[in-house]
Amino acid sequence: MLxxxxxxxxxxxxxxxxxxxxxxxxxxxxxxxxxxxDNIAVFVELSWRDRTRLIYANVQTVVAACDLDDYYLGLNxxxxxxxLDFNYETLGDPFSHPLAxxxxxxxxxxxxxLEGGIAGNILVDYFEFLYRNFVPGKWIKWAEREWxxxxxxxxxADDVNHFSTIVEAFATGQFQILRDHxxxxxxxxxxxxxxxxxxFSLHMEGADREILEYPLAR
Numbered sequence: 001m002l003x004x005x006x007x008x009x010x011x012x013x014x015x016x017x018x019x020x021x022x023x024x025x026x027x028x029x030x031x032x033x034x035x036x037x038d039n040i041a042v043f044v045e046l047s048w049r050d051r052t053r054l055i056y057a058n059v060q061t062v063v064a065a066c067d068l069d070d071y072y073l074g075l076n077x078x079x080x081x082x083x084l085d086f087n088y089e090t091l092g093d094p095f096s097h098p099l100a101x102x103x104x105x106x107x108x109x110x111x112x113x114l115e116g117g118i119a120g121n122i123l124v125d126y127f128e129f130l131y132r133n134f135v136p137g138k139w140i141k142w143a144e145r146e147w148x149x150x151x152x153x154x155x156x157a158d159d160v161n162h163f164s165t166i167v168e169a170f171a172t173g174q175f176q177i178l179r180d181h182x183x184x185x186x187x188x189x190x191x192x193x194x195x196x197x198x199x200f201s202l203h204m205e206g207a208d209r210e211i212l213e214y215p216l217a218r
Contacts, residue, residue: 007043009060015081016074019062023072031068036127037135039064039071046123046202054204057100059084059126063134081105084114084126086204095214099204100126118210120203124196140167143192150191163188 006025009018019031022043027033034041040063047056064071065078086100098113100122116125131139144163151161162181166188169177178185197203210216 007045007058007060009081009083015062015079016071016077019079020072022060031072034062035068036130038067040130040134041068048202052201052203054086054120054122054202055088057084057086057123057204059123061130063130082130084122085111086122091212095212097212098214099209099212102126102129113213116209118206118213119193119197120206120209121197121200122204123202124200128196143188146195147188147191150187 007022009015019041023029023031023034026043031041034043036042040061042062043060045056045058046054048054061082061084062068062071063080063082064076066076070076071079081104083103084100085097085103088099091097096109097111100114101111102114103111114122114125115129116122119125128139131142144167147163148161151159151163155161162184165177166181166185169175169181
């Protein structure tokens, strides 16, 4: 089990030796035990209340330029570090620590608010953030599958599924097509939000995110 002190990346600690230390200390020397993809490792520490309410989350992430086994052995040192931080006890200066936020290097600034608005399912939102940015092909397949199920259940006989049209518009920079399908995009995003929330029940209090959101965008 991870512990906050032993698992923390120390100031000035290089990423690859830290990764080796974490794998040796918590995963029996097996980098694959950390993997959500061949090159993406996560170390997750959570606390919750009443078996439903998430009250703390720390998800340290390594995105390597090679297989994690090779990275562990030091065969390729290129990698990126990200950390999801959700902690009511470290609020920092006013509006500097959104609930939840993402660090890109240890404790250093800047910190970026996690996408998701006031939704409480920050764990799934963070993993989705990783997949949309680092494994977009798999994310698109998931989104297409989930929207396909919704479309099949709700479409009329003459409706056309324009999901592939929207993906192509993104790929080719055709923003007018996205304008034309704005209502459909909203339906797709709401469907994916619902599917994510159904997949994992351990949520934070979503209204707390709005308190520390700045500027208020809605």
